[in-house]
Amino acid sequence: MAAYRLTSRTLWAALTVVIVSGARPVQAGSAAQPGQTVGLPVGAQLPVGLYFVNLSSFGTRSTQPRDSSTNVNLPTLAWATPWDVAGARLQFFFTQPVAAASSRGAPYQSGIGQQLLAAQLAWDLGGDVGVSYLFGGYLPIQTRFLTQSASLTHRFAASYTGQDWNLTANLLYGVFLDTRSPSGTIYPDYLNLDLTMTRKFGKWQVGAVAYGSSDLPTGVGSYRPQGQIAVGGLVGYNFGPVNLQAYLTRDVVQRNYGGREIRGWLRAIVPLYQDRGEVEPNRTLVTRRQAE
Template sequence: MAGFSLTSRGIAVVTLAILGAPVATAARAGSAAQPGQTVGLPVGAQLPVGLYFVNLSSFGARSTLPRDSTTNVNLPTFAWATPWNVADARLQFFFTQPVAAASSRGAAYQSGIGQQLLAAQLAWDLGGDVGVSYLFGGYLPIQTRFLTQSASLTHRFAASYTGQDWNLTANLLYGVFLDTRAPSGTLYPDYLNLDLTMTRKFGKWQVGAVAYGSSDLPTGVGSYRPQGQIAVGGLVGYNFGPVNLQAYLTRDVVQRNYGGRETRGWLRAIVPLYQDGGEVEPNRTLVTRRQAE
């Protein structure tokens, strides 16, 4: 499976909670975590001990009037899977520095640095090819005015089944803003995102279906129009050895108060910078854990 390989014993590879910074408008803002950013990854499973670099780049066009609105989001991430256990779970850390560019309804592009994310995750191997994880982190405040500015906390609850070369994963993301108003007056609602993956490995190939949804939570502000969307698509991946690639294409089937439906293309590259030799299967280029017999 490209990007994240699954062994026949069901240990998933690098499960990254890669985080983003969607564009905020003058009237309202989306979730701090880019919807759909974790699809394709078995984020409920443990990572092999090591250090990893992952970049997820996406380009989307939303059918707003009079012209489409477009955004490009890049999420370079470092992930460190430590050798330490806490409450029988593997302790893992993540750092993401987003970079984004956007054009609203055909206007000139704006670009800038997004909110840095610092996060820690506990991942449990429950046996039977099932893993669950909990991630807690925070987005740091920034001054890039066309992006989300206020600090927020993120909670993520994931479950993965990785047996028989499958990756069946659900990841629920719950975000809480510490300051619900930006200096410009933009309202930041708390949010829920759900990323879903159903893919299978065929040799070095990975193919399957993905979906995600997002919804603002109630704000108590009567004039606010909450945003939400449901998108579906397909994923293909390939393992090139040291580098694993995934690509997926998604399209909104439902949208609320975004001004139009979005089509988005995604490309993810996963590069292991260091791995514990005792956890990586010998004579394999895929990133996998070796199971004890």
């Protein structure tokens, strides 16, 4: 849940934009960090409750003459309400990103990223299958080295959570309200796809993850669209009230980023309140059905 990009075609890190050197136009990127939802069954209903989720990641991209690095933190509050709308559970999300970046060995810059406010409808279709639709917006900010323009996000997810599996696909479509910043940064609309295939073995969770992203056409001839495909593996452990997940990903394809990236991720899921009628004691909730 963040925006990204550092220096001309170098980094894609959440909520990071970078100024291109020389006379070429400044470029921007996705308002949602690619890969940020892998590992989660985002198509399924959450049990009623309030949750704190933090995803922290650090990535290094093999740019020249020196590597470029970014650290992204996405603290999120998630509220699964007891209310149904059109047969779906109504859920709300708030994210306040914080990012730090170093382009080609330059000193790190850090700052507060764009807040995300979103609502989601999640339908239980039966047979351990769920689908969801999320609609939200990234608020404008004035942090200079980050994406500044407001944007809308649409997310369409489907999950299968039976037999201790988590098979999830989440398509993210972002639309910027202003296509250029006052400094000339181009903000392309974007598509991201996050994929998860994991299985639980007792308290452990292991599996494969992948994600891809692509800028959509801007109509600006000088703009070079960016994109990538990354794959990796995930391991998680349920400590009781807290669930931890870690995954490592690497680009297998990249376009106009200046090099491939390897990134490590760590997620903590902490229930702040749960409806005990839906969740077993000492069970970290992953989905409503898995908690039955």
